[in-house]
Amino acid sequence: MDGDARRLNASLQRKLSLALSLVILAVALVAGLFSFMSALDEAHELQDDVLRQVAQLADGRFLSTVVHLQNGNEESRVIVQRLGAGLHSSVGVDAGGPVALPLTLPDGLQTLRVGNETFRVLVETTSAGDRIAVAQESGFRDEIARGSALRTVTPFLILVPVLLWIVADLVRKMFRPIVSLSLEIDRRSEQELHPIEDERVPGEIRPFVVAINRLLARVSRSMESQRRFVADAAHELRSPLTALSLQAERLADADMSGLACERLAMLRQGIERGRKLLDQLLSLARAQAATAPALPISVQSVYRRVLEDLMPLAQAKSIDIGVEGEQDAQVCCSELDMIALVRNLVDNAIRYTPEGGRVDLSVRRSRECAVLRIQDTGPGIAPHERERVFDSFYRALGSEQLGSGLGLAIVKAIIDRVGAQVRLEFSDETKQTGLRVEIRMPLADRSATKQTYDITE
Structure with a gap:
């Protein structure tokens, strides 16, 4: 877990993707909540307008007791009755009876709990002086309102994951030149010190590329100086060793004891080994120079x-x-x-x-x-x-x-x-x-x- 946190902190691409994703989620959450509440209020307002329209249609009509308006579903019914008609009725609402509403209800919209059910009730006084009540069950109204509100925020639920994927893909593509640059540098050998091309590098990364190119130039000069020193030193040492070898050959022609001849042979062997080392140093310098x-x-x-x-x-x-x-x-x-x-x-x-x-x-x-x-x-x-x-x-x-x-x-x-x-x-x-x-x-x-x-x- 600690390793994942360190990798996350070390990756600018992941940090940028995470930050953008959190911002998008926060904005989507606020916008979705606002849209849901607005759609819910609007749905309730439309349902209240339905009650007002039903009350307008019932104005001027004689209502003996109660009228149930429904379309095959008891929960969607709208009840129109004279106020106080259901106080002494023995017939329940589900059986087609009135809602037991008190006579003291003021005109206007209100939410009442009658028995075990909650109703949204509109009380109005008709032109004839009668008071009527138009009622509808709140549970059905709320269900319709929530469904309408959820349909409103459904595009958010679908588009937000798509937007998050698009943002992650865009961030990855934006960092692709950096990844390609790192792979190019990583594939280089220690001999490839030519400058990095910065034409297709983003402007924010170009200063780093320029700095790396300057560093490569300094390293190249340093390595070239080192190779030149090795080659020059080996070349300059060749002449003294050649002179020593010639002197040793001349010395071998002189009359010497057996011990002196043995030591002279060891000296000549050491000189030859030195000459061999110088030749190898020159070969190594040429191999590294790549000219x-x-x-x-x-x-x-x-x-x-x-x-x-x-x-x-x-x-x-x-x-x-x-x-x-x-x-x-x-x-x-x-x-x-x-x-x-x-x-x-x-x-x-x-x-x-x-x-x-x-x-x-x-x-x-x-x-x-x-x-x-x-x-x-x-x-x-x-x-x-x-x-x-x-x-x-x-x-x-x-x-x-x-x-x-x-x-x-x-x-x-x-x-x-x-x-x-x-x-x-x-x-x-x-x-x-x-x-x-x-x-x-x-x-x-x-x-x-x-x-x-x-x-x-």
Whole structure:
């Protein structure tokens, strides 16, 4: 109940709908009550006019006792009698007798209770000097009056719910641009910082849109400065590391003891790891910058180029690496991004696959997307770590391989920008070993639709 109250207070649309509904109900209630009372009074007035007309018709006529005017219904009868005629009568009203009215009644309309019934009575003095009474049962009169009044307010009872529905629908349509705007912003990735279009936004919301656009511009400048700093720092550090690498190579030609040679080998390994980290930082900065144009590219051609570069690394560990099948697919992506994506995945597969293992690459079409698959016979990634491995500088626990922890972060940055999806699984689900990476990318001829695909196919 408290949650519902909080949601109600937090929703301007609901508060506006509720306020308008309460106002409409209050106005309808007052108007309906006023109409009902007015119609009720008017119906009673018309019924009193009927008694006056009957009295006018009876003026000048001789009334021995009583006359009952009715139309097949005892409750609708009108009784015309001489005043005082029913004081000593033994015949009841229902049997056609007079109403026992006293002689002292004044002229005019009045409501009297006679016995167990209530009558509306009109007393008049005729032109001949006789006093007559025209009476009608009040219960029937009230029933007719209430029915007439209810028919008057019936349109209110029908139209008020319709009006409430119309108001709720109008309020919902008025807030539809805001809902659409929120959905548009929510669907954006962290790389999409372009301004929000405010042409079709209501004037009351436009200041917020302008403020959000200014914030997006500041965030974009900040992220661009951060990427530029990373790229510049990595580029500037390349030269000192290259110089250190050359000096270490020259030092290796000198006569040194075994311990010095061992330490020099560790130094060269550290320098190489630093150079690798700088290359990965530059690749991450390029992947996040999104400056290269997206063009149709063959997945098989990317596989061949990556295998040509990484084949020596695979041969050094006697790993059987190759492409399964001959099916190809054209995807819309930057060539540099595509090569970086596949290269990082294959490089990780080779590094984490033990000697004599296997790394397979394949591609197939599924619905309207291309499915890239890279699987190995390494230890795999535990399910609880499959989300964390895409974070920058994160490395799985127990890993003995040297690395920077940026390879999958680069893959994630490229995948998010091109609108692809990635899934990690074990290559061998029974033994819980090996890693299978599946990437679903829009085909080149379908990329304009910007569709997303279900990775659970």
